[in-house]
Amino acid sequence: MNIEKLFIYFKKFLKAKWSILPPKKVDIILFDGIFNPFTKFLKKKSYSIFYNRNENFNLFVLLICALKFDISKKQYIKTYFKYSEPKIVLTAIDNSHTFLEIKDYIDSKIKTISIQNAHRTYWGDLLDLENKFKLRKKKFKVDIMFVFNKEIKKIYNKFIDGKKIIIGAYTNNDRKKIKYNLKKEVIFISTHKPFEVPDYYEGKISNFDFYKNDKQVLEALLRLCKKNKLKLNILGRMKPKTEFEQYKKEYDYFKKILGDNFKLIKNKDGNNNYYILDKFKYTVTIDSTLGIENLSRGGRTIFIGSRPLKFPANTRAYGNMVGFNLNGKYWCHFYPQRNVTKVFNNLIKKNNLFWNECIKKNRKSLIYYDPENIIFNKELNKHLKF
Secondary structure (H helix, E strand, O other): OHHHHHHHHHHHHHHOEEEOOOOOOOOEEEEOOOOOOOHHHHOOOOEEEEOOOOOEEEHHHHHHHHHOOOOOHHHHHHHHHHHHOOOEEEEOOOOOHHHHHHHHOOOOOOEEEEEOOOOOOOOOHHHHHHHHHHHHOOOEEEEEEEEOOHHHHHHHHHHEEEEEEEOEOHHHHHOOOOOOOOEEEEEEEOOOOOOOOOOOEEOOEEHHHHHOOHHHHHHHHHHHHHHOOOOEEEEOOOOOOOOHHHHHHHHHHHHHHHOOOOEEEOOOOHHHHHHHHHOEEEEEEOOOHHHHHHHHOOOOEEEEEOOOOOOOHHHHOOOHHHOOOOOOOOEEEOOOHHHHHHHHHHHHHOOHHHHHHHHHHHHHHOOOEOHHHHHHHHHHHHHHOO
16 A cells, blocks of 8 residues: 555656755744745744645655655655644645644644635535544544634534634735725626536535526626616636636636626736725625625625525525525525615615625624734734744
8 A cells, every 4th residue: 555655656746846855944834835825924934835735745754754654645744744843834725624634643732723715605615524524523623713703613613623713814804905996887706617517416406506597697787787887897716827728718608698798807816806806896796705805895795696595505695604684785696686686776876884884794794804914913923932
C-alpha cells in the first residue's frame, strides 16, 4: 500500500512545484494556499503557506515520511507542522474535511483557527459535514471558528468542538466600503455554473432541477428593468483569464435568455467584487453569499429564490436557515411573479429608512458586520503572544 502511495505522490510531485529545505519556523501556517484573504493581517507577521492540493511539495518532509514508511497525507502534515512549530494554523476554507481532522494528530499546543468563507446550507456543505460526522462517530475539533451568525454557530456546535465567534464574513469586513455617486442601474450577481453536470443528484434533486427556474427569474428581471427604464448589468461568476471556456459558456447562457439587453461585467478577482457592487444602487441575486454581504455593507439588495422547495435545495432560500418565511420585504420566491414585482418595487422605490431596517435585519440574522475585523484581529493577536 505504501508503495502505491509513493507512486501516486511521485506522479503529483513531478507536476508540482517543490522545495528542498526543511519548513521554516513560523508563528502562523496558512492552511491551503488556494485562498488567502489575510494579506493585510499577515503583513509583518511570521508565516508560511501549507499547500493542501498537491500544487507544492516539500522534498525534505516527503523524505522524512518515506524513511518512516508512511507517506500518508496525515503523516506529511504532521511532519511539516513539527518542523514549522507554528502557534496557529489558520485557514479560510472552513469546510475542508482535512483541516477539520488535523486536531486529531498534530501537537495539541497548536491552535487551529478558521473563518467561514461562504453562506452554509444543507445543499452540499452541511449535509457533507453531517455525513462525515456520522462516519467518524465523534466530533471534529477546531480551537476557534469565526462564523457568520448565531444559527451557523449552533449547527457547527453539533459537529465540531471548539470556540465559535460571530464576526460575519471576514473578506466583507476587510474591504472598506467606497462611497461613489451610485449608478441608478441594476446589477445581478450571477450564480450560474456552466461546469455543473445536469444529471448529478444531491439527494433526490438533480443539478438540472436546481437551476432550471433561473431563466424565469432573469426574464422577470428584464421585464421590470425595461418597465422602469433601468439598465441591466450582470456580474459574472467565471473569470475570463483563468476560466475562459466556462466564462464564454456563462455569457452564452445569459445571451440566450436576455438577448442584447444586458452588460456582462467581468469577474476579475473575487475581492474586487465588493467594490464593483459599491458602484451600483440596485443589486439583485438568487442566493449568492456576495448578495448577503452587500446588504450588510449597506447596499440595497433583493433576493429572488428559484430553487426547488424540497430539502436540501430549499435551504438555499434567503433566510431559510434562520427560520425566515419564504417571502419578505426584500426577498421572495420567484413564483408567482407578483412576488418579484413587489420586492423589485421596494428595491427601487422605498426610502433609506426602509432599507436601513432591512440592513439591520440582515446583519442581526444572516451576517454580522465588523468593519476592519476588529474582533478577529484582537483574538488572534492574543494567541500570538502566548
